[in-house]
Amino acid sequence: MAQHHFHLQANWPGGRNSTGSIAAGNLQTKISIPPEMDGPGVGTNPDEMLLGAAATCYVITLAAMIERSGLPLAEMSLDSEGVVDVTKGVFTYKKIIHKPYVALQDGASEKEYAKLQKLIEKAESSCMISRAVKGNVEIEVQATVE
Secondary structure, three states, rough: OOOOOOEEEEEEEOOOOEEEEEOOEEEEEEEOOHHHOOOOOOEEEHHHHHHHOOOOOOOHHHHHHHHHOOEEEEEEEEEEEEEEEEEOOEEEEEEEEEEEEEEEEOOOOOOHHHHHHHHHHHHHHHHHHHHHHHOOEEEEEOOOOO
């Protein structure tokens, strides 16, 4: 069994409306509370980072599955949306919606398109970030396939 360890260093100089920073490998950025939550909106924030983690994990997992299956990929992109609910002052990350766009090369067969549809759904349940938040954050996939 292999284990991989990832480390992050965070610096936060003051109160709620301060601006801090994080550093984790190639990720180095300022952080603060987003303006939607009455913060200064400098750098990124936990809501964007969770969405980014889920989105990049999904798209990388899908790309690997498409490659392993030998499908003739022409292009792929992803838009993702995070939904945060605020009820009685409690912030809850409710849902992530992945909207992948996947195009196969001209001449792809119906069988290849059917396989692609299965992989689009399977990638969400196979992604380690999706599995990490399962039961706490709903994840939905709304694909466009050409």
